Amino acid sequence: MAASHFQYFLFLVLVTLATLIVIPTTHAKLSPNYYNKVCPKALTIIRSVVKKAIIRENRIGASLLRLHFHDCFVNGCDASILLDDTPSFLGEKTAFPNNNSLRGFDVVDEIKAAVDKACKRPVVSCADVLAVAARDSVTILGGQQYWYQVLLGRRDARNASWDAANNNLPPPFFNFTQLVALFQAHGLNLKDLVVLSGGHTIGATHCGVFRDRIYNDTNIDPIFAANLRNICPKVGGDTNLAPLDSTPNRFDTVFYTSLMSKKGLFHSDQELFKGNGSASDKLVQLYSRNPYAFAAAFGPSMIKMGNINPLTGINGEIRSSCRKVNNF
């Protein structure tokens, strides 16, 4: 009896210790109310600048969504993506997936300036600006059913990594196995992969990116491919643009319906639907047929992505300029 009581006591002690040790490292302490006291107007201001930017140019919403994704996949959601090169590190902006491709940096600066002015000092991190601007872009282009509460309190990195950007962002020629593995490595499962790929319901891409698919792939609708060859010749025209789906300014489920008719513009996207009844096929079918299921799934997967390794507490800093680290 006494021995088993003692074992139980020991067990409780161990559980308590394990909890104390594990919780602070695995749970980011992000919260939706983080700026309520220090800058209550922050979220309203971010949304209004995003709205103005989208009215100026529809595509910028897509570009802002992509910035948050490319930030989070490379050493966590820490605004490392926004840093310009310095003598001590080569930044992420010129890594292969980003060079001449990422856009929206000016709008991020505009948002940051507006928020800092309203708060009278820099209290909102650039990493949080990216997370909120991504959510606002989606709801402005898709409607309130895509709204989700963004968790806040991320701090900004003091370095960035060109190599990490090359190694952590998926290229458009990845196959299904590679996509699943890369998302898995970032704590995201098959459902998250299919749901977040739905980000390709808005925005545009360059001929140089999808040329191989329209000339070489077999699981592509032939009329769709032929039409794209008019925009994208076999040689030249690398920077010519094509919309990612037929409604590139509308955040909707047309992306999934397109995949079902072999009209995915990226090889990687079409990998999610092969038409043989795989688990991935079933998710694509579900989101194509049921926009409510997609709307219900999108926020939770974005929140998961937004929770990738944030800097919190005394780590990192709140940058004054999103393009460079503070001096002190």
Ligand code: HEM
């Ligand atoms: C699953 C693997 C993914 C691959 C292989 C991929 C690849 C790409 C590529 C190659 C482009 C076009 C780049 C260019 O032509 O300049 C692009 C654009 C875009 N991606 Fe992804 N992406 C993936 C996942 C995501 C995710 C998870 C999101 C957001 C949740 C996202 C959002 C976007 C958006 C919105 C655009 C258009 C940007 C614009 O018009 O400025 N992508 N992606």
Ligand SMILES: *[C@@H]1O[C@H](CO)[C@@H](O)[C@H](O)[C@H]1NC(C)=O
């Ligand atoms: C990025 O693009 C520029 C052209 O705009 C080019 O000069 C540079 O070499 C590219 N960088 C990398 C790392 O590919």
Ligand SMILES: *[C@@H]1O[C@H](CO)[C@@H](O)[C@H](O)[C@H]1NC(C)=O
């Ligand atoms: C920044 O440096 C820290 C350690 O000094 C490292 O753990 C982290 O991965 C670096 N981040 C990037 C983006 O390279």
Ligand SMILES: *[C@@H]1O[C@H](CO)[C@@H](O)[C@H](O)[C@H]1NC(C)=O
């Ligand atoms: C996916 O690509 C990897 C790397 O090129 C390759 O080893 C693997 O065989 C491919 N998987 C399939 C199912 O094609």
Ligand SMILES: *[C@@H]1O[C@H](CO)[C@@H](O)[C@H](O)[C@H]1NC(C)=O
């Ligand atoms: C298509 O495949 C052929 C043969 O593998 C290759 O030479 C070519 O570069 C690929 N891309 C295009 C756009 O034809």
Ligand SMILES: *[C@@H]1O[C@H](CO)[C@@H](O)[C@H](O)[C@H]1NC(C)=O
């Ligand atoms: C569907 O096809 C892919 C390759 O094209 C294969 O890896 C997968 O196992 C297939 N799934 C089913 C359920 O047949």
